[in-house]
Amino acid sequence: MLEIEFHNREKEIREIMRIxxxxxxxxxxxxxxxxxxxxxxFQHLIKTLPKDFVVFYVNLRHVYVSKADDFLKILFDVRSKxxxxxxxxxxxxxxxxxxxxVTPLGRFPIPKNVFKELFKEKAIENVFVYLENLLSEIAxxxxxxxxxxxxxxxxxxxxxxxxxxxxxxxxxxxTKEAHLAHVFAITSDSLFIERVFNEAMLHGRCxxxxxxxxxxxxxxxxxxxxGFSREEIDLTWNYFGGKPVYLVxxxxxxxxxxxxxxxxxxxxxxxxxSLLKELRELGYTIRIKDxxxxxxxxxxxxxxxxxxxxxxxxxxxxxxxxxxxxIKTNVLFLDxxxxxxxxQSHLDLLAIRSILKxxxx
Numbered sequence: 001m002l003e004i005e006f007h008n009r010e011k012e013i014r015e016i017m018r019i020x021x022x023x024x025x026x027x028x029x030x031x032x033x034x035x036x037x038x039x040x041x042f043q044h045l046i047k048t049l050p051k052d053f054v055v056f057y058v059n060l061r062h063v064y065v066s067k068a069d070d071f072l073k074i075l076f077d078v079r080s081k082x083x084x085x086x087x088x089x090x091x092x093x094x095x096x097x098x099x100x101x102v103t104p105l106g107r108f109p110i111p112k113n114v115f116k117e118l119f120k121e122k123a124i125e126n127v128f129v130y131l132e133n134l135l136s137e138i139a140x141x142x143x144x145x146x147x148x149x150x151x152x153x154x155x156x157x158x159x160x161x162x163x164x165x166x167x168x169x170x171x172x173x174x175t176k177e178a179h180l181a182h183v184f185a186i187t188s189d190s191l192f193i194e195r196v197f198n199e200a201m202l203h204g205r206c207x208x209x210x211x212x213x214x215x216x217x218x219x220x221x222x223x224x225x226x227g228f229s230r231e232e233i234d235l236t237w238n239y240f241g242g243k244p245v246y247l248v249x250x251x252x253x254x255x256x257x258x259x260x261x262x263x264x265x266x267x268x269x270x271x272x273x274s275l276l277k278e279l280r281e282l283g284y285t286i287r288i289k290d291x292x293x294x295x296x297x298x299x300x301x302x303x304x305x306x307x308x309x310x311x312x313x314x315x316x317x318x319x320x321x322x323x324x325x326x327i328k329t330n331v332l333f334l335d336x337x338x339x340x341x342x343x344q345s346h347l348d349l350l351a352i353r354s355i356l357k358x359x360x361x
Contacts, residue, residue: 007222007244009041012211016045019207020053020145024179027171027202030186031193032211033333033344035245038186039149041211046147047098054092054142055101056108059149068163069119071154072127077107078115085130089137096142108134124163128170135174135181144181146174151185152192168201176205190334191327197336208337213345214242226251239265241346268351275329276300276355286324295325301359304331304352311349312342 019028032038039059046055058075065071079088088109108131110118118126135144157163171183187193196202214222219242223233232254239261240246246264253260276297278284284295299322306313315334318326318341326332331352333344343349 007225008214008218009037009044009211012041012209013045015209020049020143020182024143024175024182027168027175027206028182028184028209029193029196029206030184030209030211031190031335032188033190033213033243034188034330035243035345036188036211036213037244038188038211040244042147042149042184042186046101049098049145051096052142053145054096054138055098055145055147057101057147057149058107060153061150063153065153065157068124068157071157071163072124073119075108075127075131076110076115078112079109080112082111082113085133086137089134089140092138093141124166128166128173131170132173132178132180136178139180145184146171146181147184147186149186150188152187152189155189155192155195165201168199172201172205190336191324194334194336210335210337212242214244214247216242218242219247222247223251226254228254232257235261237346239347239350243345243347246345246347265347265350265354268347269354272331272348272351273355275331279325284325286321286328288320288324293321295321300325301356305356307343307349307352308356312340315339315341317341 030038030042039061042057046057049055060071060074063070063074065074088111092109110130114130118130135146138144151164154167155162155164171185174181175183193208196206197208216237219237220233223236228236228251235257236247236250240250249264250257250260279295279300280297285292286295287293299319303318303322303326306317315336323332323334323341327334327341330344331348332341334341343352
């Protein structure tokens with residue numbers, strides 16, 4: 001069976017280790033286009049960390065979260081024993097195994113009686129107090145790391161206000177104020193990262209780490225490991241750029257590479273055409289600050305036309321409604337730090353250009 005190895009993220013790993021080897025001071029928001037390898041990078045890193053760290057990794061990707069209780073219960077692994085926070089912390093420090101953390105839910109242990117008490121009172125502050133106490137005890141011996149993957153899934157969940165702001169305050173307390181734990185929040189939703197970037201309460205309290213698709217040289221080295229010729233490498237790059245998920249599939253389909261590349265392009269063309277057909281015939285609304293706005297089909301086509309001869313455009317090139325629609329439907333990716341908007345992948349760029357030719361012919 002062909003196994004695809006984790007490949008060359010040395011630059012990103014060096015940056016993460018630089019963060020981990022210093023005192024926790026800032027929240028780290030990790031962002032990038034969909035399928036750029038963010039989750040794989042962190043799962044690989046967790047397995048290779050020194051024993052000086054204890055990781056809590058919570059992946060919200062396949063979890064349904066409609067209210068605050070859903071999210072908070074996801075955080076915990078309820079234990080039947082009635083033991084103290086100090087006892088739980090000692091157990092974690094003594095028995096921690098990195099490879100066991102990389103599961104859909106790497107959660108915080110909590111005694112059943114404490115869990116019931118916390119949720120009986122319905123006070124989110126109590127939950128955060130418990131977590132802070134647990135992390136404080138662990139921090140006496142090791143450095144805790146909290147990783148929340150696909151954090152945007154709780155972006156609109158409400159308690160008295162929005163849960164996300166309570167969580168941001170908690171993260172600030174752990175990092176900037178108490179220096180107790182490193183916090184990494186991972187997201188593929190660039191509208192969410194733009195929201196974070198513009199959030200006043202986070203200014204000076206967070207940093208951003210972009211995990212982008214591979215550049216050409218990294219792509220070349222990856223494909224060469226699997227015997228790709230120069231012509232095969234260039235063909236793959238011309239269709240997929242450095243999108244890791246497509247590169248892996250290209251390796252698996254090397255015996256019919258040209259056919260495979262064309263298949264994926266046809267599929268992406270049909271997916272985007274279907275979105276545009278639905279928009280033209282049925283319409284689409286975007287909610288912005290509790291108000292509904294109609295998406296204009298002609299403005300969407302005009303926006304796509306901007307990529308006719310460019311790979312990226314300035315952030316202010318699109319009106320807010322069109323921008324949000326094309327990002328929400330995973331056609332475009334927004335990078336607020338670079339101030340640009342670009343297609344989610346090179347395949348998307350090719351699909352957009354093909355559709356534009358068809359529309360204008």
